[in-house]
Amino acid sequence: MIALEQVEKNYGKKQALKGVNLIIPPGKIIGLVGENGSGKSTLLKIIAGLTTPSSGTIQVNGIKATRSIASKVAYMPDADVFYPIFSVEKLFRFYETQFEDFNYSKACIVAQYLNIPLEAKLKTLSKGNRGRAKMAATLGREASYYLLDEPFSGFDPLVREDIIKGMIQFTDPETQTVLMSTHEIKEAEPLLDAIILLNHGKILAYEEVETIRDQFRMDSITWMTKLIKEGDLSGNETYR
């Protein structure tokens, strides 16, 4: 379980996160959505222990998130530049030296599943294949938590579909948790158990996808757009 209590993050005078309380249970795939600058990447980095909160606490399986939490949490950054001079195989070998939970043969199976040649250098691969390789390296880790920052952004529909299928195929829905930020809500929705909506650094809503459809009779995008508009109109940004 990931638990955040009253987490705040300031960059200078800018407040990126304002009093975030959040519980993420194990065995779920959860989408983190919201407009640009709403705090999604900051939240992921804080949970991954890559940046420290200005105040508040974050616990992953009861342990305070610091840099050492990286051994429990597989974080996938948004960046396209990803060890360009490495071959895919070298990238996996490097990951093996960095992460105790890295399973080289699993990474190779994922790479094969996504049709990535192991000997190819990352800089010679197409952007889509670099994205697939990055996903294979991330899923190669047998982590309890996968934190993915915009796993679909900038990719064509075929690559997105492959990444989605890789995630379903190679994560265990009973023990592993995926938390991913995304703007591709329509495509991600069938993959998600629940959606967390961030707005101006606060959690505006946290709801199961099927509940949104069943109770509100709308898909996640319509729901999200409606909440953001209502939130901006009333100035009421608090939830839970």
Add this chain to the structure above:
Amino acid sequence: MSIDFLPDKPIYQQLIDRITGEIIRGNVKPGEKLPSVREYAVEVGVNANTMQRVYKELEMMRISETKRGQGTFVTDNETRLQQLRDEVKEGLVESFLNSIEALGFSKKEMIEFIQTRERGEKQ
């Protein structure tokens, strides 16, 4: 291949409709083995938890049964499958009747129109 889902209905419901549709069409036969939860989830691009729920519901509806260690199979109970056909038919007619009522057509008018149309197609 991933599939498009309607926006205003739970995804698991749409998957149940999809599987029962395949059974009614005869694409999936009585007693036939269904893919595993994971296989089916990957095929249509949905969360494995959602697919688990679909399989659980199908079993509760007595449309499928799970045999320990072997997987999930479509029931070979013909009575239940006939019942399923009737339920789906009932649902279709219900929604058709709602639509024509909303537009003010009478049932009689529609039945006559269908019959005329049928005769026209046969000639």
